[in-house]
Amino acid sequence: MSKDPDYLDYNGLKIDPLIFTQGFVPACDLSICGGRCCHWGVNVDKPHVDVIMQYEDKIKEVMDKHQPKDSSEWFEKESHEDEDFPSGYAIGTEVFVSPQGLEKCVFNDSIGRCSIQVMAVENGMHKWAIKPKYCIMYPLTIVDNVLTCDLDHAERLDYCGTSHPENYTRTVFESTTEELKHIIGEEGYNFLNDHYIKHYKSKNIYSKESEEKI
Secondary structure (H helix, E strand, O other): OOOOOOOEEEOOEEEOHHHHOOEEOOOOOHHHHOOHHHOOOOEEEHHHHHHHHOOHHHHHHHOOOOOOOOHHHOEOOOOEEOOOOOOOEEEEEOEEEOOOOOEEEOOEOOOOOEHHHHHHHHOOOOOOOOOOHHHHHOOEEEEOOEEEEOHHHHOOOOOOOOOOHHHOOEEHHHHOHHHHHHHHHHHHHHHHHHHHHHHOHHHOOOOHHHHHHO
16 A cells, blocks of 8 residues: 555655545534444554543543443453554444444444543543544544545445535545644645645535636
């Protein structure tokens, strides 16, 4: 994957140009999707589990009555090797069955919100202060050191998934400005934005500007 000459490079991270062309919805909207992208849980860098557990009691306070309050049920028991995480090891969050019969991440509440993010906001922290990286990133992901679109996940989703292109109004790149700045910084985002404007913006099928040129 990383040998593809079309990939950009930013500080050693490969960038898949697919992020500039793949369509996406205007923004995440829990009132429409209910946070379905969270239903299967997420892999977390092994040391980050300890960071989350520092806020165990506060997270429990914002969970709804159906979410597991026993923190021993929050994460899988075994870690696995994964070089896309700083420690080289990842641990998955566990899932539970909601009253509607849906398997959901233990941190996904009844209206689709992330309890980790809700806790952070209610305690005056940045909303993503301790939220797992790959939860923040979706529909982006990093695989084999390549920043790309999480199409495998998207295949299973309604509304924003790849089976519903009629809902697309922007590219993944345009829809993830805040996420990209959080992941690779302002300078990194500006680097990608300059590349997007130069090579992709005028060809963007979702852009009103490109429609005017046709």
